[in-house]
Amino acid sequence: MRGLTETERVDYDRDGFVALEGLLSVAECDRFVDHMLDLHAGRKELDGFELRQPGGANEWGRTHNQHVYDEMALQYLLLPQLDQPLHDCLGDHAEGIQTMYFWQGSEQRRHQDQFYLPECMSAWLAFVDVSVASGTIWVQPGSHKQRLLTKTDFLDGAEFHEWDYNDAVDEQFRRNAASGEVAEEIPVEVTKGSVVFFDGVLVHRGGEILRPGVRHVLANHYIPHGFDDWPHSSWTRYGFDGISRRHP
Numbered sequence: 494m495r496g497l498t499e500t501e502r503v504d505y506d507r508d509g510f511v512a513l514e515g516l517l518s519v520a521e522c523d524r525f526v527d528h529m530l531d532l533h534a535g536r537k538e539l540d541g542f543e544l545r546q547p548g549g550a551n552e553w554g555r556t557h558n559q560h561v562y563d564e565m566a567l568q569y570l571l572l573p574q575l576d577q578p579l580h581d582c583l584g585d586h587a588e589g590i591q592t593m594y595f596w597q598g599s600e601q602r603r604h605q606d607q608f609y610l611p612e613c614m615s616a617w618l619a620f621v622d623v624s625v626a627s628g629t630i631w632v633q634p635g636s637h638k639q640r641l642l643t644k645t646d647f648l649d650g651a652e653f654h655e656w657d658y659n660d661a662v663d664e665q666f667r668r669n670a671a672s673g674e675v676a677e678e679i680p681v682e683v684t685k686g687s688v689v690f691f692d693g694v695l696v697h698r699g700g701e702i703l704r705p706g707v708r709h710v711l712a713n714h715y716i717p718h719g720f721d722d723w724p725h726s727s728w729t730r731y732g733f734d735g736i737s738r739r740h741p
C-alpha cells in the first residue's frame with residue numbers, strides 16, 4: 494500500500510496536513526454514503542444508532558464513535574490504505590480510537606483535536622467533493638508547531654481560566670498569525686475519494702455552509718501505538734493488525 498511521497502512528507506511536516514487524492518475508490522465512497530443514507534432514512538437499523546426525526550433537533554447531527562456498534566464504520570476506521578500514510582505521519586503504528594460521521598458540514602469553531610484526544614491525528618475521508626460552499630474544513634498551516642492549549646490552561650490561576658475554549662483557540666490563532674511563523678488560514682477543498690491527514694495540534698474549523706446540502710465525510714482519529722498516557726481508558730484502541738486493546 495502507498496505511503497507518503499517525500500514531497501508529501503515535507504508538506505505534512507511544514508503545514509500540519511496533507512491531502513491524498515484518490516485514496517478511496519468511488520465504490521468505497523458510495524458504499525458508505527448509501528449505508529449512512531439508509532440508516533438516516535430508517536431503511537436500515539442498528540443498535541446504538543439514534544434514529545433521526547425529520548425536522549428534529551439532531552436530524553443531521555454527526556454520529557460519534559459509530560465504529561463501536563457498526564461493523565462497517567470499524568472497517569472504514571481501519572481501511573488498509575490508511576495504515577501506511579498514518580504510520581508515515583505518526584512515526585509509529587496507528588491505533589484507531591474515534592470516528593465521527595458528518596452528513597453535512599459541522600460549522601464547528603476553531604479547535605485543536607489534541608485538546609480532547611492527546612497525541613491524536615486525524616484522517617478525514619471525503620466521500621464526495623468538498624468545497625468552501627459545502628462547508629469544508631479551514632486550517633491554519635504551520636499552527637501544529639505552535640502552542641497546544643490543554644486542560645491545564647483553563648485551571649484556576651492559569652492563563653485561560655474561565656475563558657470559553659473556542660474563544661481561547663481564536664486568541665491562539667491570532668497569536669500564531671502575529672508570530673509570522675504560520676501561513677494564512679485556508680480552506681481544504683478536495684475531490685471525492687480524497688483523505689486529508691492532519692496533525693492533532695493543527696488549528697482548524699468547520700467552515701460556514703454557503704450552499705446547504707449534504708457533505709458526506711468520515712473523520713477518523715488515531716493515536717500512536719507507543720503512547721502510554723492515553724486518558725480515555727474505557728475506549729478501545731484498534732490496530733490495523735486486527736489487535737485491539739484497552740490501555741492502560
Ligand SMILES: O=C(O)CCC(=O)C(=O)O
Binds near residue numbers: 699710
Ligand atoms: O468536518 C468538519 O466539519 C469538522 C471536522 C473536525 O473538526 C474534526 O474532525 O476535528
